[in-house]
Amino acid sequence: MNMIVCCKQVIDPEAPPASFRVDAGANKVLPPQGVPPVISPFDEQAVEAALRIKDAQGGTITALTMGNNLLRDVVKKPLSMGADELVLLEDAAFEDGDGWSNAYALAEAIKKIGEYDIIFCGRQAADWDSGQVGSGIAEILGLPSVTLAKKVDVADGKAKVERVIPDGYEVVEVSLPALITVSNELGEARYPTIKGIMAAKRKEPTVWKPADIGVDASNIGANGRRAKLVKLFQPVKEGHCEIIEGDSPEEAAVGLAMKLREVKVF
Amino acid sequence: MSDNKGVMIVGEVVEGKLSPIAAELLGCGRKLADDLGQELSAVIIGSGVSGLAEQAISQGADKVYVVDDALLKDYQTDSYLSVMDKVVKEAMPQIVLMGQTSMGRDLAPRLAFRLETSAALDCIALEIDPDSKRLLQTKPVYGGNAQAIYSSDIDPQIATVRPKVMSPLAPDSAKKGEVITIDAGLDASAIRTSVLETVLEEVVGIKLEDAPVVVSGGRGMGGPEGFEQLAELAKMLKGAVGCTRPVCDSGWMPDTQQVGLTGKIVTPDFYIAVALSGSSQHMAGCSSSKTIVAINKDPEANIFKEAQYGVVGDWKKVIPAFTEKVKELLG
Ligand SMILES: Cc1cc2nc3c(=O)[nH]c(=O)nc-3n(C[C@H](O)[C@H](O)[C@H](O)COP(=O)(O)OP(=O)(O)OC[C@H]3O[C@@H](n4cnc5c(N)ncnc54)[C@H](O)[C@@H]3O)c2cc1C
Ligand SMILES: Nc1ncnc2c1ncn2[C@@H]1O[C@H](COP(=O)(O)O)[C@@H](O)[C@H]1O
Numbered sequence: 001m002n003m004i005v006c007c008k009q010v011i012d013p014e015a016p017p018a019s020f021r022v023d024a025g026a027n028k029v030l031p032p033q034g035v036p037p038v039i040s041p042f043d044e045q046a047v048e049a050a051l052r053i054k055d056a057q058g059g060t061i062t063a064l065t066m067g068n069n070l071l072r073d074v075v076k077k078p079l080s081m082g083a084d085e086l087v088l089l090e091d092a093a094f095e096d097g098d099g100w101s102n103a104y105a106l107a108e109a110i111k112k113i114g115e116y117d118i119i120f121c122g123r124q125a126a127d128w129d130s131g132q133v134g135s136g137i138a139e140i141l142g143l144p145s146v147t148l149a150k151k152v153d154v155a156d157g158k159a160k161v162e163r164v165i166p167d168g169y170e171v172v173e174v175s176l177p178a179l180i181t182v183s184n185e186l187g188e189a190r191y192p193t194i195k196g197i198m199a200a201k202r203k204e205p206t207v208w209k210p211a212d213i214g215v216d217a218s219n220i221g222a223n224g225r226r227a228k229l230v231k232l233f234q235p236v237k238e239g240h241c242e243i244i245e246g247d248s249p250e251e252a253a254v255g256l257a258m259k260l261r262e263v264k265v266f
Numbered sequence: 267m268s269d270n271k272g273v274m275i276v277g278e279v280v281e282g283k284l285s286p287i288a289a290e291l292l293g294c295g296r297k298l299a300d301d302l303g304q305e306l307s308a309v310i311i312g313s314g315v316s317g318l319a320e321q322a323i324s325q326g327a328d329k330v331y332v333v334d335d336a337l338l339k340d341y342q343t344d345s346y347l348s349v350m351d352k353v354v355k356e357a358m359p360q361i362v363l364m365g366q367t368s369m370g371r372d373l374a375p376r377l378a379f380r381l382e383t384s385a386a387l388d389c390i391a392l393e394i395d396p397d398s399k400r401l402l403q404t405k406p407v408y409g410g411n412a413q414a415i416y417s418s419d420i421d422p423q424i425a426t427v428r429p430k431v432m433s434p435l436a437p438d439s440a441k442k443g444e445v446i447t448i449d450a451g452l453d454a455s456a457i458r459t460s461v462l463e464t465v466l467e468e469v470v471g472i473k474l475e476d477a478p479v480v481v482s483g484g485r486g487m488g489g490p491e492g493f494e495q496l497a498e499l500a501k502m503l504k505g506a507v508g509c510t511r512p513v514c515d516s517g518w519m520p521d522t523q524q525v526g527l528t529g530k531i532v533t534p535d536f537y538i539a540v541a542l543s544g545s546s547q548h549m550a551g552c553s554s555s556k557t558i559v560a561i562n563k564d565p566e567a568n569i570f571k572e573a574q575y576g577v578v579g580d581w582k583k584v585i586p587a588f589t590e591k592v593k594e595l596l597g
């Protein structure tokens with residue numbers, strides 16, 4: 001089973017909300033001070049989905065990350081979790097793409113990697129929450145896709161995918177090769193082992209430039225966008241919280257109930 | 267830009283009925299179509315669905331495209347994609363709207379790639395730019411920390427719309443419209459997936475999405491036991507119990523009860539946030555609640571920036587006393 005997992009490096013989405021800043025002039029998010037980037041959490045779970053298949057029946061896992069100034073410690077995490085290879089598309093020309101240009105470059109890289117049975121993506125990248133690249137890669141490569149997986153089992157050249165729906169899940173069978181996007185219901189990704197971290201340290205990633213995957217700079221990153229970002233802003237919150245005090249927590253609780261009744265919240 | 271004209275919505279069918287999001291899309295689509303001075307159409311896809319066209323017309327559509335085929339009984343990416351590709355190429359709309367549902371979030375991006383255009387998912391506001399006449403699509407990004415407005419010069423512009431943010435129109439049964447039947451033209455062998463089974467979580471009491479009161483617990487609840495107390499309070503208030511993601515990850519509550527960006531979006535009158543910090547991803551699912559009340563032992567917790575009323579304290583002390591008093595006040 002050959003598996004490719006697309007892993008994006010993003011600003012840590014769990015950094016405190018108060019540290020979040022937008023440069024409105026440039027329509028860009030300013031990376032928070034002192035908080036290192038991470039692999040987008042759903043992508044880590046996509047690696048986990050691939051590892052579970054590898055554990056059960058063997059196979060190879062190639063992690064694929066596109067961006068610029070990629071931190072080796074961050075992008076090597078899939079290797080330290082147990083992935084076998086790491087391919088980086090690293091160049092300024094790959095930056096600031098939209099779903100369209102990102103899916104295009106990743107699909108071209110996947111063609112170059114060549115052999116695959118399953119391509120995994122996260123359900124959405126934790127930066128722009130765009131949720132399109134997985135379906136885009138599938139469309140470009142002409143593959144069937146199943147989105148929002150919480151469990152993936154492989155047998156007889158097919159994958160059985162539990163796909164999350166609002167009130168539960170549906171079991172979808174798909175022929176391989178296929179593209180599968182992973183949702184958080186899959187469960188937490190494993191922690192890297194010491195052995196895995198050591199192995200990842202020694203492993204040199206393969207680095208490709210646009211020319212290496214045969215793409216023209218006008219079709220990738222910011223140049224290849226089809227969606228224009230007109231404006232990026234932080235919604236204003238006019239938060240005022242009335243804290244109900246009391247001599248004890250129980251007294252405050254009683255005060256809260258009375259206050260809410262008085263203002264007819266219930 | 268092309269000659270495409272009109273706004274098209276995809277009216278999702280659930281258990282043989284037009285789903286509530288279809289009415290919301292018709293309400294929103296009507297406004298956009300009127301702003302453009304163009305027509306509003308609806309696409310209804312499924313098996314045995316032709317009877318739903320009149321309803322779509324009464325809720326705002328000028329035209330309804332019906333694609334009725336036994337192969338379209340369940341949503342499958344391949345079959346619905348092929349149908350939508352066909353319908354769009356025939357009708358040539360300028361804008362295509364779907365719900366941000368299991369179907370819409372799967373179909374919209376794939377359709378956009380097939381039609382070589384772009385899509386914006388999970389939009390919470392849509393408007394026509396008065397100068398360019400292009401659709402401006404507003405959606406939360408960065409886990410709800412910011413919002414982005416997207417547009418594009420390529421037709422059709424595709425968007426999915428978050429449930430419950432757009433208002434449906436009052437149905438007008440006198441409204442006239444045209445119904446056009448389109449042959450699905452599907453080849454069963456080209457559908458590469460099949461749904462083997464659907465497993466639904468049993469819901470006891472009111473559904474989270476529909477509940478007027480939601481009592482949500484976070485990681486600070488410390489285990490599944492505390493949720494029994496929250497359930498008791500919720501029941502008293504005729505509400506439902508929700509939770510944050512770590513609670514689901516730990517298995518204290520089923521995944522279906524997660525509120526937030528990647529869980530349920532709820533808009534109750536009264537949201538009680540207990541022992542949860544108020545992360546942007548959680549608030550993305552409940553910040554439109556009318557009144558938010560926070561109970562947290564940390565006065566610095568972000569949830570106090572989001573709530574209107576709060577108590578600083580240990581939930582183990584606050585919740586029993588609060589529940590007791592609520593019971594008394596409800597008589
Ligand atoms: C891409 C992405 C998507 C996500 N989607 C979602 C989502 O849809 N929904 C979601 O909820 N999260 C989501 N998350 C996770 C989110 O970022 C937060 O990690 C999560 O919401 C935190 O949950 P919490 O508030 O329960 O836990 P914590 O942040 O750990 O907060 C626990 C709180 O409990 C308080 N507390 C502890 N003990 C007590 C006590 N005895 N009495 C009173 N208070 C107490 C603490 O002061 C603290 O404020 C997502 C994250 C990412 C990266
Ligand atoms: N720059 C990137 N590098 C690697 N994978 C990516 C990149 N951008 C998107 N992806 C993959 O596509 C998924 C969906 O991304 P998006 O459509 O941007 O929300 C992510 O979870 C990743 O698996």
